[in-house]
Amino acid sequence: MRSGLVLLSVCALLLSGFRIKSGEKDYEDFKPHMRAVYSSLLTIFPLTLNTKSFTSKDNTKAIQENLNLIAQHAKEINTLAAKDEKGHAYLSLQLERNARQAALKYKDGFHDQAHFFVEELYDTCLSCHTSRSSSGDSAFTMDLSKNLDMEAMGTFGKAKFLALSRQFDRALDEYERILKSRELSLEELLHFDPLVDYLVLSVRVQGNADRPLKTFNELLKRPLPGPVKHDLESWQKSLKQVKNRPKKMNDLEFARTLIKDVNRDRTGLVNYIFASKYLKDHLKKVNISANDKAETYYQLGICELSIGESLMSGESGMYLEESIRLAPKSPFAKRAYELYEESVTLGYTGSAGINLPPDEKARLDELKKLVF
Ligand code: HEC
Numbered sequence: 001m002r003s004g005l006v007l008l009s010v011c012a013l014l015l016s017g018f019r020i021k022s023g024e025k026d027y028e029d030f031k032p033h034m035r036a037v038y039s040s041l042l043t044i045f046p047l048t049l050n051t052k053s054f055t056s057k058d059n060t061k062a063i064q065e066n067l068n069l070i071a072q073h074a075k076e077i078n079t080l081a082a083k084d085e086k087g088h089a090y091l092s093l094q095l096e097r098n099a100r101q102a103a104l105k106y107k108d109g110f111h112d113q114a115h116f117f118v119e120e121l122y123d124t125c126l127s128c129h130t131s132r133s134s135s136g137d138s139a140f141t142m143d144l145s146k147n148l149d150m151e152a153m154g155t156f157g158k159a160k161f162l163a164l165s166r167q168f169d170r171a172l173d174e175y176e177r178i179l180k181s182r183e184l185s186l187e188e189l190l191h192f193d194p195l196v197d198y199l200v201l202s203v204r205v206q207g208n209a210d211r212p213l214k215t216f217n218e219l220l221k222r223p224l225p226g227p228v229k230h231d232l233e234s235w236q237k238s239l240k241q242v243k244n245r246p247k248k249m250n251d252l253e254f255a256r257t258l259i260k261d262v263n264r265d266r267t268g269l270v271n272y273i274f275a276s277k278y279l280k281d282h283l284k285k286v287n288i289s290a291n292d293k294a295e296t297y298y299q300l301g302i303c304e305l306s307i308g309e310s311l312m313s314g315e316s317g318m319y320l321e322e323s324i325r326l327a328p329k330s331p332f333a334k335r336a337y338e339l340y341e342e343s344v345t346l347g348y349t350g351s352a353g354i355n356l357p358p359d360e361k362a363r364l365d366e367l368k369k370l371v372f
Contacts, residue, residue: 026135029080033073035140038165040066041125042144045161048118049152055111067103067114070121074099085283086297086322087315091128098124126164130197131315132280134205138166156192163197168205172198176215186225195231196307199270204277209239231266238270251278252296259299264306276303294327298336305343317343321367328370337371340364 044066047053054063074096081092102117145165150158155178162171175198178184189195202212216232216239224232245254255275262268279300282288288296301319320340324333341364348356356364 030077031140033077033080036073037070037077037125038141039144040069041122042148044118046149048115051111051115054115064103064106067099067106067118071096071099071103085280086318087131087280087300088128090315090318091124091131095121095124095128122164126160129166130163130200130205132204132284133207133277134166134168137168137170141165141167155188156194156197159194160197163201163205168201172201172206172211175201179215180218186228189228196269199235199273200307203239203270203273207277209243213239231269234267235270238268238274242270242274251282252292252299255279255282255296255299259302268306272303272306276300276307279303291327291330294323294330295332297323297326298330298332301336301339305339321363324367324371328367333371337367340367 044063047059047063053059074092078092078096081088083089084092098117098121102114102121105111105117106114145161145167148161150161153161156175159171159174159178162168162174175194179194179198198215199212202208213236216236220229220232220236242258249257255278258271258275258278259268262271279296282296283293283300297319301316301323304316304319317340320336320343323330323336324340327333344360344364345354345356348354348360
């Protein structure tokens, strides 16, 4: 009788789509859709590398079918992620939009626009996969991507594709290979800013401070331009600080101490990336109080404003807004509002002044009323 009950509840858990492991949600229910979009992506990826193959009549059928498939699964993924923390929900919405637009524009023969949305789509996969900690690399993509010619993807193309594929170890290997090779010029360092992407992968996704420490130690043995040397030295200090995390602090408490007095510039980057990792881990817990949740979103908003790396975009406003909505009378709500207003206004400021769309204006007014 008892084993029957146990079996029943195991079945119920499996049927409910995800299992709870040590108080956290895991993402088994995402995987069939992820596998499907990845398979389609592998078919179209080589065809999107140049305009000729993307627009060739010979490829039209394969590209259209796979874009349609990606759009269908993206819709399912969005439904699943809508109940998640706000950053995840936001990125899944982006995924759904980009996939839908790519398929529509391609169908209507607007190849340039379709190509734009396909690129945005790749960026969304990458952003989401690098936005939080991972429990391990995907065994599924390892086999599938074997036949893909990754060398044709440009300086950091291969590293990014590996990260998109959740082959995080191999992506880090590739970053390290390029960073340690003598070929990398200062222009490339400044243009691609690979050190930020490298830190996001090692620190946020893998929670590994040792790996970048080792790499930076090696890089610092070489003659480097002043600003790069300065960055690496301050990041070394932060990486060591994180390694000495006090055991008794929970994720939110530790994140708070990491960003309390840190500079909002590149020297504070490691602190912000680590803090964002712990804050997202905190949000994954099932039983956190509403106030803690609001503060976690607030701190995340600050982190994303400061990280602003190429792998990530647009999430900070989402976090700040959620924080305000959850606890408009909290001690941090006013500051959250100011930062939100500042970033929205900046986003719509051009040579002709500020040009806020009516819905943004209405949202600002609404949030302001809640807070003040
Ligand atoms: C909203 C966030 C989000 C977006 C956007 C996203 N993914 Fe994922 N993806 C996940 C999560 C969460 C997992 C599960 C990770 C784990 O193993 O815990 C995952 C897993 C995967 C896996 C591994 C599956 C397996 O069984 O090992 C693949 C492949 C994948 N995603 C491909 C993609 C591709 C391709 C895109 C873009 C077209 C994409 N994903 C966009 C969140 C996202």
